[in-house]
Amino acid sequence: MISFEELKRSFLVSLWFVFLTFPILVIKANPIERTIIWRWENMFFVAIGSFVLSILIRVVNTQKTKRLERRSASDSDTTTSEPLIQVILQNPRYLYPLAGAVTVFALVFPYLFDTYQTNIMTTALMYVVLGLGLNIVVGMAGLLDLGFVAFYAVGAYSYALLNAHFGIGFWMALPIGALFAASFGIILGFPVLRLRGDYLAIVTLGFGEIIRLILENWNEFSQGPSGISNIPRPGMFGIELSLEAAILYIYYIMVALVIVTIFVVNRLQDSRLGRAWIALREDEIACQAMGIDKTKTKLTAFALGATWAGMMGVIFAAKTTFINPASFTFLESAIILSIVVLGGMGSILGVIVGALVLILLPEYLRALSDYRMLAFGAILVVMMIFKPQGIISNVRRTYKYQKQKSGDVQ
Amino acid sequence: MNNTILKVSGLSMHFGGIQALKQLDLEVNRGEIVALIGPNGAGKTTFFNCVTGIYNPTEGDVILHTLQGKTSRLNGLKPNKVTEKGMARTFQNIRLFQSMTVLENVMIGRHCRTHSFILGAILRTPGNRQEEQAIIERSHEILEIVGLADEVDNYARNLSYGAQRRLEIARALATDPSLLLLDEPAAGMNPQETQELVQLILRLRDQGYSILLIEHDMKLVMTLSNRIYVMDYGEKIAQGTPEEIQSNPVVIKAYLGEDLDA
Structure with missing residues (x-):
């Protein structure tokens, strides 16, 4: 052998x-x-x-x-053995029970494990949403964005500052943070409309650093490196929650947000807009020649991707009750990008699995103490060697065509 | 002048000091197949790029009279606007969306004729669903026209070369063009595929599309076209019916060189 x-x-x-x-x-x-x-x-x-x-x-x-x-x-053209995961994904008979089971597990998770585990899981779920947001920009629209953390910071500081100055609560801040981040997405989008690939990556990297440096140095605005503390946790009809209850509460908020995100991103992916994004990624000139407005398509990708980052920023601020610019370094952007690449560009399930692996693995590797990050790095390298297209690669969906216009779309 | 679809007058294009197109005039009438030929580097593809908005011409006018009776000046518009006005093109080197399915490639072509946006996509309203279904139906019909109905769920990259060329045409057709621009549609095809292409182009003309094509395959050009324009060094050197062009000494000189002995 x-x-x-x-x-x-x-x-x-x-x-x-x-x-x-x-x-x-x-x-x-x-x-x-x-x-x-x-x-x-x-x-x-x-x-x-x-x-x-x-x-x-x-x-x-x-x-x-x-x-x-x-x-x-053996010439098995007709019965190509698709990977098990794709079979499950394409057949609603398997997919729905499985999704249901995962949801139930997510709901009872805090009662099976201790607070520490719940906290880690909340963080992992936050990265799921961040990954899905970046997946719109990088995975679907093919715009390599290395400054994604900037939008995360915008969301976090929106909540922290609005709360400190105007006493705005968590639930109000959530949409406002998302909106602010989306506007920043458009602000970043305009100057980089002509750029692609490496050039775009460099400019977005710079953008991320600019935001961080502003937060670090503009003391009157953001209190500089010392950060903002005493940010209130999410409120529940004015009830004062104990620390443990608050952790539980944020966990459930995150579960709900993940479900909403998956729902929205999934629908976007299969829509007219989603197709335009993918066409833009595949071939910009052909995409324009087919009547797609490049400007509009790129800006919506940046804005919608940033929206999720903004929301997660608000959650992050509420979860840790303290933020400073050190939480929004380039490393953070790199981790979110790795989630997308490792999970599988453009594949929603891939990004979810990628986020869980990348965030949970270092936690469970703590047993290896000093060699934790070494083992983590090794696992990443091995994974990229054996599955360069990501854990779960994206498969385009197929459409049903009926001569009698019954309007049935699978 | 109701019969004219495309009227290009005095079109010039400079790249720095290089003049790629010099005062070009060209017309395409309704239901016509017009060919644009010339030696390599004559500026044919530059002409296409100027007309479709990829380049912004330095001088001249491009006027499109659509089948719906609208008249619009195209120069200076962005490519997507040009397509929206009613002119679609294919590319010399195939530019399909490789990782999308055949059907999705054509569905992209319907983009500029449909409207649903972020909210519509998320909420999936009845109107939105209807529009989506209409896109699918229309795309499927177009794939039947070009003979790719069996490949709808295949990835574009898996198609044979000839089929990829036909898919490009299908994608262009999906934008409901009044005029179809084909950039070397037969390049790299075998005789069988070329024959199928000729049939397809003739069928399209019979369905009312007007076609402007660049081609090097002279046999194909001569059998297909109603009129031919010949370019060399960015200038129009001849125009006329295939018979006129075949016997035109200027054209023969451009293709074969100065010293014509044989």
């Missing part, structure tokens, strides 16, 4: 890894006692580990090619 040639290659790979990790994992200098500790056992582990992994990857790859060969040989 494994040839000598492959063994040799794996051996070389492990040697290479030993060489790479040698300075970090083997040599340990103690500057106080001026001694060097040689941890040879680590070198041994790295060698064995990388060798076994490399062999595993080879075996998986050969089996994959064998499977593909067998498939093309």
